Amino acid sequence: MAHCLLNKKSKKQSLLLLENMMKTKRCTACGGDIQIYYDNEVRDDVYCNECEREYRIISMHPVQLQALETDYDYCFEEDEY
Numbered sequence: 001m002a003h004c005l006l007n008k009k010s011k012k013q014s015l016l017l018l019e020n021m022m023k024t025k026r027c028t029a030c031g032g033d034i035q036i037y038y039d040n041e042v043r044d045d046v047y048c049n050e051c052e053r054e055y056r057i058i059s060m061h062p063v064q065l066q067a068l069e070t071d072y073d074y075c076f077e078e079d080e081y
């Protein structure tokens with residue numbers, strides 16, 4: 001039915017819109033994905049999906065990230081394993 005077709009189409013379009021609102025930046029440490037959502041703002045903290053390194057958003061248009069320096073040494077974390 002024509003009605004169903006219309007519904008399917010609009011659903012696909014809203015999905016596309018969602019993808020456009022989410023940006024992905026590359027982690028400088030491991031090359032993993034850092035996802036920035038449309039409702040993120042400057043000074044928000046975001047994390048790398050792969051190594052969980054912390055970044056701060058310093059600009060949204062275009063998206064620019066600044067790696068946050070951690071106080072502790074990364075070698076310290078190996079104790080947990």
Ligand SMILES: [Zn+2]
Pocket residue numbers: 027028029030031032048049050051052053
């Ligand atoms: Zn990473």
